[in-house]
Amino acid sequence: MKVTDTIRRAGRSLRNAKARTLLTSLAIGVGAFTIILSLAAGAGGRQYAQDIVASNTNVLELYVQPKQDDQSDSSKPKEYSEDPSISYGGGFSLKLLQQSDIDKIEKIDGVEDITPVYNVSAKYVTREGQKKYQASIESFTSTLKQEYVAGNGDTMGANDVVIPEAFREVLGFVDNSAAIGQNVTVAVDGATLGAPDKVVTLKVVGVVGESALASIGGSAGLQLNKDIVKELYQYSQAGTPNENAYTGATVTAISESKVQDIKTAINSQGYEAQTAEDLMGFIFQFINVLQGILIGFGALAVLTSIFGIINTQYISVLERTQQIGLMKALGMRRRDVGRLFKFEAAWIGFLGGALGSGLAFIAGTAANPWIRDTLNLGDDTNLLIFEPWSFVAVIVGLMLVSIGAGILPARKAARLDPIEALRTE
Amino acid sequence: MIEVTQLTKTYGKKHNIFTALDDVSFTIPDGASVAILGKSGSGKSTLMHAMSGLDRPQTGKVVIDGEDILTLKTKAVDKFRATKMSFIFQSFFIQANENCYDNVSLPLEIANVPLKERRKRVTDALESVELGDKIKSKAKNLSGGQKQRLAIARAIVNKPQIIFADEPTGNLDSATGEKVEDILFGYNKKNGVTLIIVTHDPDLARKCDMQINVKDGKIESIRESKTKSIANVTKKGVSTV
Numbered sequence: 001m002k003v004t005d006t007i008r009r010a011g012r013s014l015r016n017a018k019a020r021t022l023l024t025s026l027a028i029g030v031g032a033f034t035i036i037l038s039l040a041a042g043a044g045g046r047q048y049a050q051d052i053v054a055s056n057t058n059v060l061e062l063y064v065q066p067k068q069d070d071q072s073d074s075s076k077p078k079e080y081s082e083d084p085s086i087s088y089g090g091g092f093s094l095k096l097l098q099q100s101d102i103d104k105i106e107k108i109d110g111v112e113d114i115t116p117v118y119n120v121s122a123k124y125v126t127r128e129g130q131k132k133y134q135a136s137i138e139s140f141t142s143t144l145k146q147e148y149v150a151g152n153g154d155t156m157g158a159n160d161v162v163i164p165e166a167f168r169e170v171l172g173f174v175d176n177s178a179a180i181g182q183n184v185t186v187a188v189d190g191a192t193l194g195a196p197d198k199v200v201t202l203k204v205v206g207v208v209g210e211s212a213l214a215s216i217g218g219s220a221g222l223q224l225n226k227d228i229v230k231e232l233y234q235y236s237q238a239g240t241p242n243e244n245a246y247t248g249a250t251v252t253a254i255s256e257s258k259v260q261d262i263k264t265a266i267n268s269q270g271y272e273a274q275t276a277e278d279l280m281g282f283i284f285q286f287i288n289v290l291q292g293i294l295i296g297f298g299a300l301a302v303l304t305s306i307f308g309i310i311n312t313q314y315i316s317v318l319e320r321t322q323q324i325g326l327m328k329a330l331g332m333r334r335r336d337v338g339r340l341f342k343f344e345a346a347w348i349g350f351l352g353g354a355l356g357s358g359l360a361f362i363a364g365t366a367a368n369p370w371i372r373d374t375l376n377l378g379d380d381t382n383l384l385i386f387e388p389w390s391f392v393a394v395i396v397g398l399m400l401v402s403i404g405a406g407i408l409p410a411r412k413a414a415r416l417d418p419i420e421a422l423r424t425e
Numbered sequence: 426m427i428e429v430t431q432l433t434k435t436y437g438k439k440h441n442i443f444t445a446l447d448d449v450s451f452t453i454p455d456g457a458s459v460a461i462l463g464k465s466g467s468g469k470s471t472l473m474h475a476m477s478g479l480d481r482p483q484t485g486k487v488v489i490d491g492e493d494i495l496t497l498k499t500k501a502v503d504k505f506r507a508t509k510m511s512f513i514f515q516s517f518f519i520q521a522n523e524n525c526y527d528n529v530s531l532p533l534e535i536a537n538v539p540l541k542e543r544r545k546r547v548t549d550a551l552e553s554v555e556l557g558d559k560i561k562s563k564a565k566n567l568s569g570g571q572k573q574r575l576a577i578a579r580a581i582v583n584k585p586q587i588i589f590a591d592e593p594t595g596n597l598d599s600a601t602g603e604k605v606e607d608i609l610f611g612y613n614k615k616n617g618v619t620l621i622i623v624t625h626d627p628d629l630a631r632k633c634d635m636q637i638n639v640k641d642g643k644i645e646s647i648r649e650s651k652t653k654s655i656a657n658v659t660k661k662g663v664s665t666v
Contacts (some may be wrong), residue, residue: 001534001535002537005534009534011510012523012527016522021574073545266482321518322518323518325518326518327514327531327535328479328503328512329477329479329506329510329512330506330507330511330531330532330535331503331504331505331506331507331508331510331535331536332503332507332534332535333499333500334499336535418479419474419479419480422514422518
């Protein structure tokens with residue numbers, strides 16, 4: 001018997017038991033629904049993470065930290081080191097980079113520039129006639145892609161500042177463009193007791209909208225010129241053991257092809273370097289684990305539906321004993337009888353897969369705007385991205401799983417004794 | 426020609442042994458109409474199953490066209506049945522949910538006949554049993570007589586050499602039964618197809634060229650009923666059972 005004829009007959013048998021076929025395939029459809037949505041969420045998550053990383057990091061940049069001690073066993077005493085570090089309770093400490101480290105790294109082939117991380121917060125930011133607000137301070141980086149709602153940082157001078165839209169509001173500017181060219185005052189605490197605050201007056205050159213990073217808890221601080229940030233940082237650390245020590249540094253490579261070499265070189269000198277790619281990899285890994293868990297639930301649903309298919313097909317074989325007997329009497333081969341039932345199972349898998357992924361697509365497409373609004377993802381960001389290959393893979397996969405489930409009933413059908421099957425008494 | 430030689434079929438083991446066929450031998454010429462006559466449990470159905478290769482007796486031969494089908498592999502026997510034999514059953518065994526076309530097309534699909542040829546042959550077969558206008562009708566909407574005619578169409582569509590009919594009129598009233606008989610015998614005479622009818626109905630058996638009486642798995646008598654006198658003998662043979 002030709003395969004096409006067998007497939008047609010299999011489809012027709014299912015049409016004759018519409019309700020049962022539909023219910024059986026719905027079970028597998030639940031699995032398809034979950035898996036398709038998981039894949040879409042994973043794809044969307046990765047895309048979103050990539051957007052964030054791309055808009056907040058530079059592919060030429062590496063983030064360098066000192067190599068930290070093994071702190072997995074906190075019960076063991078650790079050797080004291082003269083090097084500067086930040087100590088936390090419970091025997092944990094964070095080593096810091098020193099100026100000598102910075103100089104060493106700067107000499108590595110391919111390094112264009114190295115900027116230490118200046119960890120400094122403003123005591124307050126304010127302007128005439130307004131209240132004082134807390135703020136974090138960041139170094140302005142021209143390579144960062146930002147969404148300016150007014151002005152820009154292209155001509156960032158030593159005493160210029162880029163402020164987030166939220167600060168524009170609380171500092172009493174009527175609209176975004178009104179803030180451009182106006183002065184704000186930033187104060188930083190002195191390091192030692194009684195030291196006066198350092199107060200600088202800065203000119204607003206740009207206002208940035210809410211960044212993609214802000215929605216996942218990323219900072220939305222004031223962006224100051226690198227030199228003034230350094231000055232403020234040094235002022236805030238002056239006279240402490242951690243003067244001229246940094247939690248990390250940002251290294252810029254001269255070209256993208258050098259990034260990996262620099263990373264190797266830095267690591268071999270006893271530091272830990274992370275590229276933008278590593279950062280992305282870390283986020284991707286996190287997303288992949290989450291996606292894996294979701295797919296696991298889908299797989300569980302599929303596993304449950306397998307028993308449904310086996311059960312349905314067994315009943316179908318019992319019901320159609322005479323039909324099977326007749327087909328065998330007419331010379332249909334065992335293999336073809338078995339195939340007929342396997343194809344029926346494949347049809348159920350196809351139907352369930354198509355139904356589930358179709359519903360997932362509709363539901364996901366409908367839910368995307370809602371997710372975007374709820375999580376404040378910003379325009380054009382879809383957290384559920386449906387890739388065509390995932391539909392094909394899920395449907396084909398479920399068809400194979402269904403065929404697998406159909407093997408036992410199909411074998412029963414193939415082995416049926418036609419004489420027994422056709423006995424009328 | 427069908428040659429059955431020393432066919433023996435037993436069921437069960439040792440103490441519970443039951444002999445369904447006991448050393449059965451006979452020869453059927455091509456194109457004959459043959460009745461295998463016997464009461465229920467006499468072994469007549471087992472004989473039909475053995476002759477069609479559905480059942481495998483322990484000993485004996487069934488030689489069709491010079492080939493012993495009992496020595497063939499399952500695959501070869503299946504092919505034999507798909508191309509050279511067909512069946513008609515008392516309870517029709519047609520697929521109620523399918524239309525007449527699909528019912529009749531089944532043996533052709535099994536025998537791998539190309540779609541184009543299938544269409545023509547299905548139409549011809551349905552027309553020859555006067556169901557040409559029912560080609561698209563669901564089989565469950567047919568009357569009993571029509572259902573059996575549909576089964577006949579299915580049996581003749583692959584142009585078999587041998588048609589096995591197991592109580593073909595058993596579920597029909599006498600008028601429709603007679604029509605079915607007419608079609609069967611007409612086809613048998615017209616196309617020279619060997620027709621083997623398994624029945625317990627002496628009236629139907631009497632219409633056949635040859636009657637094989639089976640009792641307790643043994644051949645009781647074989648009659649060639651070309652004349653009326655032989656028909657009487659048959660009646661007598663049955664009455665003595």
